Amino acid sequence: MREVTGMVTLESGRGGFSLPRPPFTVDTLFTLPDDGLRYEVLEGVLTVTPPATPEHNRAADRLGRLIDPLLTHDAEVITASAVRMPDGDxxxxxxMVTTADLEEFPRGVPAELVHSVIEVVSPSNSSDDRVKKSRLYAKARIPCYWRLELRAWKEHFGPVPAVVVSLLGDDGEWESNIYEAGRSHKLPLVIDINRTMIHVEMDPAVLMGPRR
Incomplete structure (x- = not known):
């Protein structure tokens, strides 16, 4: 049997693994093979995207290294780990920036212990990052969402890379600002359950290209 979810064709049956059956939840992710693909459950739909490009991973790694020294001892920045959303996604x-005890939550960090999330936008999943995930993170009351754009998009034809920083208002709506390459900015980041905010000072240009 062949099944397409997201941007990748999966094989199941002879010579492959058995695809899980719906309903899909965050727990489904821990039944899938560790094959380098990115599996997620978005609004009850199991999605899969190809492995990230080196450019994508370099930007995420550099950003994590910039953030880590600024955190309190209770907070950590971790990569590519599941968030247990309130609706089961x-x-x-x-x-993500979290104060969770990671040994206590080996099968995903509860959304209430996730204080900031960061997505590096890839062409294969740009609409998910810009629209669907933005909506889901707001619904889960995660207070800070950074979206790192490596290329121009329809709302921004200025210098890139650019970081779209969205902070959740009391009304449940995002308040967003774009920080573009070319000069240093102080980007707000929420780091704990009390919504303590720090500022990461950087020019987004450092996230791409040769070391500076």
Missing amino acids: GLVPDL
């Missing part, structure tokens, strides 16, 4: 951001 399982989103896997490129980076």
